[in-house]
Amino acid sequence: MKRRTRNATQSLAFFLLTICCLLIVVPVIAIIVYVATQGGGTISWQFLSEFPKNQAREGGIFPALLGSFYLMIGVVLFALPVGLLAAIYLHEYAKQNPFTRLINLSIINLAGVPSIVFGLFGLSFFVLLLKMGSSLLAASLTLSCLVLPVVVTASREALAAVPNSYREGSLALGATKWQTIRKVVLPQAWPGILTGLVLAVSRAAGETAPILVIGAAFSPILPNSPLSQFNAIPYHLYVVATQIPKMPKQIQWGIILVLLAMVVLFNLTAIILRIQLRARKRRWGL
Amino acid sequence: MSSIRATLDKSIKELEQDVIELGSMVRQALFEALRALKERNSVLAEQIVKNDDQLDDLSRRIDQKAVETIATQQPTARDLRVIIAIIRIVTDLERIGDLCNNVAKQVLRIADRPLLKPLIDIPRMVEITAAMLEDGLQAFLARDPVRAEKMCLRDDEVDGLRHQVQRELLTYMMEDPRTIERATALLMISLYLERAADHVTNIGEQVVYLVTGQWKDLNL
Amino acid sequence: MMLDFSVKMKTESVSLFYDKTEALKKISLAIPAHQITAIIGPSGCGKSSFLRLFNRMNDLIWKARVTGQVYLDTVPLYNPKIDVVELRKRVGMVFQKPNPFPMSIFENIAFGPRVHGLHDRAKLDEIVERCCLQAALWDEVKDKLRDSAFALSGGQQQRLCIARVLAVDPEVILLDEPCSALDPASTMRIEELMQQLKSQYTIIIVTHNMQQAGRASDYTAFMLMGDLIEFSSTKELFTSPQDKRTEDYITGRWG
Numbered sequence: 140m141k142r143r144t145r146n147a148t149q150s151l152a153f154f155l156l157t158i159c160c161l162l163i164v165v166p167v168i169a170i171i172v173y174v175a176t177q178g179g180g181t182i183s184w185q186f187l188s189e190f191p192k193n194q195a196r197e198g199g200i201f202p203a204l205l206g207s208f209y210l211m212i213g214v215v216l217f218a219l220p221v222g223l224l225a226a227i228y229l230h231e232y233a234k235q236n237p238f239t240r241l242i243n244l245s246i247i248n249l250a251g252v253p254s255i256v257f258g259l260f261g262l263s264f265f266v267l268l269l270k271m272g273s274s275l276l277a278a279s280l281t282l283s284c285l286v287l288p289v290v291v292t293a294s295r296e297a298l299a300a301v302p303n304s305y306r307e308g309s310l311a312l313g314a315t316k317w318q319t320i321r322k323v324v325l326p327q328a329w330p331g332i333l334t335g336l337v338l339a340v341s342r343a344a345g346e347t348a349p350i351l352v353i354g355a356a357f358s359p360i361l362p363n364s365p366l367s368q369f370n371a372i373p374y375h376l377y378v379v380a381t382q383i384p385k386m387p388k389q390i391q392w393g394i395i396l397v398l399l400a401m402v403v404l405f406n407l408t409a410i411i412l413r414i415q416l417r418a419r420k421r422r423w424g425l
Numbered sequence: 426m427s428s429i430r431a432t433l434d435k436s437i438k439e440l441e442q443d444v445i446e447l448g449s450m451v452r453q454a455l456f457e458a459l460r461a462l463k464e465r466n467s468v469l470a471e472q473i474v475k476n477d478d479q480l481d482d483l484s485r486r487i488d489q490k491a492v493e494t495i496a497t498q499q500p501t502a503r504d505l506r507v508i509i510a511i512i513r514i515v516t517d518l519e520r521i522g523d524l525c526n527n528v529a530k531q532v533l534r535i536a537d538r539p540l541l542k543p544l545i546d547i548p549r550m551v552e553i554t555a556a557m558l559e560d561g562l563q564a565f566l567a568r569d570p571v572r573a574e575k576m577c578l579r580d581d582e583v584d585g586l587r588h589q590v591q592r593e594l595l596t597y598m599m600e601d602p603r604t605i606e607r608a609t610a611l612l613m614i615s616l617y618l619e620r621a622a623d624h625v626t627n628i629g630e631q632v633v634y635l636v637t638g639q640w641k642d643l644n645l
Numbered sequence: 646m647m648l649d650f651s652v653k654m655k656t657e658s659v660s661l662f663y664d665k666t667e668a669l670k671k672i673s674l675a676i677p678a679h680q681i682t683a684i685i686g687p688s689g690c691g692k693s694s695f696l697r698l699f700n701r702m703n704d705l706i707w708k709a710r711v712t713g714q715v716y717l718d719t720v721p722l723y724n725p726k727i728d729v730v731e732l733r734k735r736v737g738m739v740f741q742k743p744n745p746f747p748m749s750i751f752e753n754i755a756f757g758p759r760v761h762g763l764h765d766r767a768k769l770d771e772i773v774e775r776c777c778l779q780a781a782l783w784d785e786v787k788d789k790l791r792d793s794a795f796a797l798s799g800g801q802q803q804r805l806c807i808a809r810v811l812a813v814d815p816e817v818i819l820l821d822e823p824c825s826a827l828d829p830a831s832t833m834r835i836e837e838l839m840q841q842l843k844s845q846y847t848i849i850i851v852t853h854n855m856q857q858a859g860r861a862s863d864y865t866a867f868m869l870m871g872d873l874i875e876f877s878s879t880k881e882l883f884t885s886p887q888d889k890r891t892e893d894y895i896t897g898r899w900g
Binding site: 234235302304305307308309310311312313314315318322323327 | 700702705707730731732733734737738740742744745746747756757760761806809810813
Binding site: 433492499 | 833840859880884
C-alpha cells in the first residue's frame with residue numbers, strides 16, 4: 140500500500156518539475172522563433188554591409204554593426220586586464236581585513252547598479268570631466284565599468300577552482316608567487332576567465348541606456364578613431380523603433396533579430412568554452 | 426630493477442653470513458678441542474675456554490640483529506621463518522661451542538697424564554660431527570631440506586660410537602681402578618660430543634621448518 | 646645514549662603558534678645528514694606542521710607564528726635576510742597526495758629548473774632524464790614524456806613528484822606522508838627509492854604508518870600533541886623505546 144503512494148508521489152513530482160522546465164524553455168524558444176520568422180526575411184548580406192538610407196527606412200545597418208563591434212573590443216581591452224588583475228589580487232594576495240571586505244562589498248554593489256546610472260556616471264566623468272566627448276572611448280569605458288563585476292567574479296571563481304595543491308607544489312619548488320600564478324594557476328583558470336569575459340561582452344552588447352546617455356549618434360558616418368562618435372545596434376534599434384515615423388516593420392524586426400543573434404552567439408560561445416573546459420578537466424584530471 | 430624489499434633481503438643475507446661465520450668458529454673449536462686432547466695440550470685447552478667468550482658475543486650480536494630486523498622490517502611467511510630459524514640455529518651453535526668448552530675443561534683435568542689408549546672413536550665422532558655441521562649449514566644456505574634430512578641420519582653413527590667408547594672405557598675401569606679418573610674424563614668428552622651432534626640435527630630440523638613450515642623430528 | 650652523526654638541519658626550541666594556539670612546543674631536534682629520519686605520532690600531534698618548518702611552508706598560512714630557530718647547516722632560516730625562494734631550492738618537498746601539474750611529464754620535471762632561469766633545451770632534456778632515472782621512473786616514461794602526467798598511475802605520479810623535486814637539485818628532501826594515497830606495492834617501491842636517494846640527499850619523512858617508519862628510516866622521532874617525546878635510531882626505538890608513551894604508540898596500545 141505504502142509503496143504505491145510513494146511511487147505516485149514521485150511520478151507527480153517529476154511531472155510538475157518537468158512542467159516547470161518547459162515553462163522556462165518554451166518562452167525562450169517562442170521568442171527566438173517569432174523574431175526569426177518576423178525578421179528573417181530582412182536579413183541579407185546587403186542588410187549587414189550597407190549604409191542606412193532614407194533615414195534608415197532602407198538600406199543596411201553597417202555603421203551600427205561596426206560601432207557595436209568596436210565597443211566590444213573596447214570592453215575586452217579595458218574590462219579584461221582590470222577585472223582579471225583585480226581578481227588575482229583579491230584571490231591570491233589579499234588578506235582578510237576590513238579593506239578587502241570593503242572591496243568585496245563594492246563589487247557586489249556595483250553589480251546591482253542600474254545601467255542608466257552607469258550611463259550618467261560615464262557622461263559626467265568620461266564625456267565631460269575627462270573631455271572625451273560622446274566617443275567610442277567614453278562608451279567603452281562606461282560599459283567596461285558596468286560589466287566589471289561579471290569579469291571579476293567569474294575570474295575569481297576560475298582562480299578558486301584551481302586546486303591549492305598546484306600552488307603548494309609550485310611554491311615548494313622555489314617558484315615565487317607571481318611565477319606560480321603565471322605558470323600554473325592562470326593557464327588552468329583561463330577557460331573560466333574567458334567564459335566570464337564572453338558573458339560580460341554579451342551583456343555589454345545589449346546595453347542601451349548607457350550608450351543613450353553618453354550620446355550615440357544616429358549617423359551613417361563610420362567611426363575612425365576612439366574619440367569619434369559612434370552608433371551601436373541597441374541605439375539604432377531604439378531610434379528606428381520609436382523616433383522615425385513610417386518605419387517599415389521588417390527593418391525593425393531585422394535589427395531585433397541581429398541583436399538577438401549577437402546575444403545568442405555570445406552565449407553559445409560561452410557554452411562551448413564551458414564544454415571544452417569540462418573535456419579538458421577529464422583529460423587532464425583537474 | 427632491484428627488489429622492493431631489497432633492504433630486508435640485505436639484512437637476511439647479512440644474518441646468513443654471520444651464521445656461517447659462527448658455524449666456522451664452532452667447527453674450529455671442535456677440531457681444536459680434539460687436537461688439545463690428542464696432544465694433551467693445556468695451553469690450547471685454555472685458549473679454547475677463552476675463545477668461547479668471542480663465540481658467545483657473536484651469538485648475541487646475531488640475535489640482536491635478528492630481533493631488530495623483525496621489529497623494523499616486519500618479515501612474513503618465508504622471510505619470517507628464515508629469521509626464526511637463524512635465531513634457533515644460533516642457539517644450537519652456541520650450545521655446541523659450550524660443549525667444546527666443556528671438552529677443553531676435561532682435557533685440562535687429564536692433560537698431565539698419558540692417554541689411556543690411542544684415540545680412535547673419539548676423533549671419529551669429531552670428524553662426523555664436524556661434517557654434519559658443514560652439511561647442515563650448507564643445507565641452510567641452499568634451503569635444501571633433503572640434504573638436511575640426510576645429514577641428520579648420521580647422528581646414529583655418532584650415537585653408536587659413543588656407546589662403543591662407553592663399553593670400552595667401562596672395561597678399562599673395571600680392570601684397573603687407577604684409570605677411573607682418566608676414563609671418566611674421556612667418557613664425559615664422548616657424551617659432550619654426542620650432545621653436540623644432537624644439536625647439529627636441530628640445525629637440520631630448522632632447515633626443514635624454514636623451507637616447509639613444518640616441524641619434523643629428525644633426532645631419532 | 647649519545648647519537649653520533651653529522652647534523653644537516655636542526656631545530657632549536659622551536660614553537661609554532663596558529664593565532665593563539667601553540668601547535669608545536671619548544672622542539673629541539675637534530676636531523677642527521679644523508680640519513681632517513683622519520684617523524685611519527687598520532688593524528689594531530691603536529692608532525693606535518695613541524696615538517697613545514699624546514700622549508701618555511703608555514704609562511705603561507707596566515708596567522709602562523711614561529712619562535713625559536715631552525716638551521717640548515719649552520720644558517721638560521723627564520724631570519725628576514727633569508728631568501729625563501731633559494732631555501733626551497735635547497736629543501737624540497739613531496740606532498741601527501743601526488744600533485745603533478747596539469748602538464749606533460751616533461752614539463753612537470755622541467756618546471757623547477759625553468760622557474761629558476763634555465764631555458765637551454767639540451768640541459769633540460771638531460772635534467773629530465775637524470776631525475777627520472779634517479780626516481781626509478783625512466784623506463785616507464787621515456788617513450789611518453791609528452792603525455793599528460795595524469796596518464797600515470799598514483800605510484801608513478803608520486804615518483805614523478807619526487808623527480809620534480811630532484812630537478813632543482815636540493816640537499817634535503819621533505820616527504821609529507823608520501824605513500825598514504827598509494828597501494829602497498831607502490832609504497833614499498835618508494836621506500837626502496839628513498840634508500841637509494843639517501844646517499845646523495847638528507848631525507849625527512851612524516852608518516853602515520855609505523856611499519857613504514859620501521860622499514861624505511863634510520864632515525865625516528867616520536868611526537869605527541871606538539872611535543873617531541875623521543876628521538877633515537879630506528880632499531881633502538883622499535884626494539885626498546887625509552888618512554889612508555891612511545892612504546893604504547895608503537896605497540897598499538899594507544900587510545
